[in-house]
Amino acid sequence: MMRNLLLYTLIFFATQPLLAQSPYEQAMTKALQQFSEAESIDNLQTVANAFERISQKETQEWLPLYYESLTYVIMGFDNSASISERDRYYKQAEELANKAAILETNSEITALKGYVVMGQLSVDPAGRGQSLSSVAINYFQKAIEQNPGNPRALFLMAQMEYGAAQFFGESTENACATLRKAVNQYEKEESNALMPIWGKSRAVNMLNQCK
Amino acid sequence: MKSFSLITLILSLLAGRSYSQTLISGEITDAVGVGLPGANVYLKGTYDGASSDENGSFQFETDELGTQVLVVSMVGYHEFVKEITCEEKGIHLNVVLKESINELTAVTITAGAIEASDEAKSFIMKPLDIVTTSGAAGNLFGALTKLPGTATVGNDGRLFVRGGDASETNIYIDGLEVANAYGSTAPNVPTRSRFDANLFKGSFFSTGGYSAEYGQALSSALVLNSVDMPLRNQADISLMSVGGTYSQTLIGKQNSISFNGSFMDLKPYQSIISQNYDWQRAPHSWSAELLGRQKYGESGMLKVFAHTESAQFTLNQPVVGEDYKQSIEMNNKYHFGSASFKQSLDENWFVYGGASFSLNTDDVKIDNIPYETKAILAHGKMAAVKDFSDQFSVKNGIEYYYDHFTQQNVNLSLEREYNNDFVDHFIEADYYLSSKFVLRGGLRTSYSSYLNEIWATPRASLAYKSGDKSQFSLAYGAFRQMPKPERIVQADRLENSKAQHLIFNYLLEAEGRTFRIESFYKKYSQLVKFDTLVNQTYYHLNNSGEGYSRGFDLFYRDNKSITGTDFWVTYSFVDSKRKFDQFTTQVTPGYAPRHNVSVVMKHFIKQFKSQIGFSYSWNDGYTYNDKNQSVEMGRKTKDYHNLSLSWSYLPRPNIIIHAECSNVLASENVFGYEFSTKPDESGKYARQPIIQSADRFLFLGIFITLSKDKSANMMNNL
Known part of the structure; x- marks a missing residue:
């Protein structure tokens, strides 16, 4: 019994840092990590998608919308894309920023x-x-x-x-x-x-x- | 044992997650089977999902059980939604995404259309061009005469489109018609726009084949859109060689108001620079304008616009073959007011409309005999656009016009009057077969109380994107227009004149470069004819005229090849013949030169904080009727040349000094000849050239903007 309890306690402590983060925070942390490592438009699209998945689950959080929008802004600065493609990225970014602004009013948005x-x-x-x-x-x-x-x-x-x-x-x-x-x-x-x-x-x- | 199973449970929950996982995989393709990379695939309401790879393949695992909703989303495509049941053996899906028609990437109808807006995909013209084109001298219509499809008629100043008369173009502000948008003038004295170019954020100029939304114009529609919401409080002061303007803009959270007052007087200028015309009193005027905007609801915008002005001049015009000058005194009063609104009702419904009122009074004294003309136009409009899907939308609207015109010989107390009520309905449907191919069909049905007739005119157009950078567009339309009121008042009855347009357009654009070629064919019928015109009186006015106008124009614009330079070159070929006015055969009208060339260039020199403008217009001359010759309109003037230069200097961001000289080379342009009414002793009619009012026009102005925002300037005003 004692041994089991010890094991239980050990496992509990070992997993503590993981448990402290909610699934939302975990998903966000991972997406932000990908964001910081993204090097291409394809990478950035993957990052935007990750934020989109989080925001459709966490409909009251402004941060996933904020970061998804930001990702599209960065994609729009790609000079090799055509004018209409770039405008489309910005249009997407604009819509997302507006959605974020509905949830929260702050200086970042x-x-x-x-x-x-x-x-x-x-x-x-x-x-x-x-x-x-x-x-x-x-x-x-x-x-x-x-x-x-x-x-x-x-x-x-x-x-x-x-x-x-x-x-x-x-x-x-x-x-x-x-x-x-x-x-x-x-x-x-x-x-x-x-x-x-x-x-x-x-x-x-x-x-x-x-x- | 109990605790062991607990631990196992915890372990499996925290780390393992190997139980009851479903592998979801598949391919995402477009309609023709090409893999789509970067699509977002996920289970709705969960964190589980993935992006498709470069081949369109995806896979991810989920712990979710039972029925789930799978969503595939991608910018530019319709969202794909499907219910799936998660089971251990895994799920494999092939998803075909349907392209969504998006206004940013979908093809637009370009036949006959020259759009100037920040949002426009292709640029023929930009909003700023209206004000920064050299030679335009702040005249709203100045830059438009340097675009394909228009002719420069230097003794008139109005817009002449593709072999058509200036009255064949209608002008709209925020969708509502403006009558007498040009200042009142005397014969052969060029007119200008009454409206400040700075009021507008963009324009849509159609040189033919336009939408069923516009009627009573045989050739062209010019639609001007006023600025929605200014961004800051500011005051603008303009000091010019010909007058001054003060404007003030005040903004609130949901509303704003701008007003401006200006006065012009050419007298000081004309006392320095010699004139070809004998002005007894140089043109002088004052005007006041007010524009209020109020946002309402989520998307609503209400605008109120009022403009009032008064202008006066006295001119002594030589009479051909006689040794005396006729004195023409013009007193003009003009008022325009409009209220318009636009709003979305929901995602798929958009409504707009409003009412406008134009009142123009010309008190003219010809050799001190007073005549008065008064024109009123009232216009009301309500329209709704319904998007049934992103592929199909329908616009529906009704309009009412009241057209009133009186002409009075004050001394004789003679008055002639014309009244006409129009009721119009228009319907127009857009159908996108794909984002590359759009069809548009429209019908305008009209009733006129004067004619007591109902008629309908069809319109149709299409556009096809043939490549990434190129597209074709085709437009057809039938148009009708009542003759000029000063003629109707002298006739028992005149019918609508009619025109049919067929336009083919090809557009090629690479970044910073645009090439456009457009060919057109216009057929006219029921044009107004008369036997003779003596002392402003028409004899035997009728609708038996007819004609055609055909040709093509080329346009090339480039702001990339030469650093800091934006230029365009346009060539228009017009073959226009019509039987009209007093002519008994089909002749080329005096306002339709055959070959027309314009070159416009703007260059910004950073070191000198200056923008240099250059524009050059040329045409092969204007036809005129030589009374000493039996052939009607058998002669042509020499070539027309006009080289204009301008220089804008920004010593500080809020101050602009602008200098401009039109016709720098002082080309002695002739726009035609006037002939004496009676032959001299030798049986010949004397002639006199119609010349420019001055060889050159010099303009100097200082524009100051006062605002908290230090970078604000009046670049728009130049």
Whole structure:
């Protein structure tokens, strides 16, 4: 009896870390792992599918929708795809971000919406820049208002400001100030379960242009 | 023993999972059997699932038991749903996904259509072109005359489409017709758009074969869509060599309001730059505009638009063969108002409609004799679109028009009047056989109170995507239009003029490059004819005219080959002949040059923060009727040339300095000749050329935008 109890206890403790994560968290952790390792459009599609499977099961969670949308945004930046393919990825991303926004209002989702618009703009900067840049900037401004410490909102805003400054041949000082704020916030950011933490290395890289 | 089984149970639950697992595998293919990679296959409401591999194969295991719902989803295809029963021996499935028709990837009908919108897949024209094309000088219609299918008629300024008269084009704002969209002018003085190009986010310009939604136009429909929701509070100030404008935009959460006031006066400009015309009082005007928008419900949008203006000029025009000048004084008042709405009722129902009202009054004094004309057009419209599936949709709508026109000789208290009520119904169905092939059929049924007649005109078109980057499109349509009101008022009765269009279009587009060729055939009947026109009076007006217009146009646009440069080249060939007006034979009208070329180029120079614009138009001349010759319209003017250059400089993001010069080379263009009414002693009619009002037009403007958003500018205004 004693031995059995010991065994039972051992098994219990050995499996503790697994038990602590709900099936939802397990699935998300796995998908996020795949996300960080994805190297091709095919990989990313697999990741988007994984998030889609989670979101259809966990209909009250915004994070699977958020990440699925984000995955499509990244797929849309693929320059080798045709304009209509890229637009289709962004359309998908937009719908998912809107669904996420129904479940929750937060700075991350607002910033994501702006990111989608930024992607749409990148498909045809000459033709769409005029009308879409202010739409994207509006989203980033709103995201920063919702959470002034959201490094992603700051980083994306900095990218827009940098692009505009370059276009008008102006000083990039404003953009770089925003970028520095973003990097500061990234430094402070701690990994918090499943919450978004992406963008730091790219922001740090971009900061090199500011020196 | 009891505890052992407990442990076994726990073990099997936590680690093993080897009991009662079902292996689900299969292949996903499209309709023709090609494997689809990246499809998402899963059991509904579980975490179990997988993506298909590069061959379309998939497999995954599940612990679920019994009846489950298997879902296959993939972007661009219809979701596949099937009930399956999980059992130990495993399940193998072959799933064929049906392509969904998606507006982003499905073929669109391009015959006759030139669409400018951010969403448009193919670009012939972009919304910004309306305002950044050199030579357009902020005139909404300026850029359109540099597109395929249009002719430049420099002494008129309106849109002439494919051998048709300018009155054959109807203009709509947010789906509602605008009457007198061009400023009132005197003969041979070019007109401009009354509306600020900055109000619109896009346009749909059809040069023929258009939808059953539009009627009472023989050649063309221009549909302008106003900006839905501006994004920020801002004030715009424009200071120009010909006047100034102030606009203010205020936004709320669900609504916004923009208003602007402007005044123009060419007097200071004309006192510096010499003019070919003898202006007693240069054109001057003021206008005010208001645009309000209110969002409602989930998708509803209500727009209210009002425009009012007043314009005046006095011109002394030489009279051929006589040593005196006729004085023409124009006092124009114009009001336009509209209210429109659009909303989705649910996923498959979309409704839109509204009402508009145009009122134009011209008080003209010819040698101090006053004449007054007044035109009213009221238009109401309600339409609904129902999507029965992603392949089939039907649009259905009703319209009402009230058309009123009066002409008055004030001194003699003579008045002529024309009233017409139209009731129209239109129905149009789109059927997608696949995302590569679409058919559209429509029918417009109309009743006119003036004619007391009901008639129907059919429309049909199709488009086929022949490759990734190419497509064919074909359009046919029958169209009717009442003659110009100033003629109807002088006749006992005039019938509708009629036209039939057949258009074939081929479009090829690679990233950054578009090539388009379109050929057309237009047949006219029941055109208005008369025997003579003396002192504004028509004798024996009738509908016995007829004619045709045929030809093709080529268009190439490229913003990729030369870095920072966007250019297009277009050539239109038009063979147009008609028996109309006083002509007894079929002749080429004076507004239909045979060969037309336009080249438009824009280049952005970053170092100088400048955009340089260039445009060049050429045609082989305009036919005219030489009274000293027996052949009607037997002569042609020399070639027309116009080279325009513009320069926009952005010293700061919110300030633009814009300079533009049209007809830089000062080509002495002639648009035709006027002949004296009576022959001189030698029996010859004297003639006088119709020339440009000035050799060049110079424009200088400073545009300032004040907004919290520092990158806001008025690029749209140029």
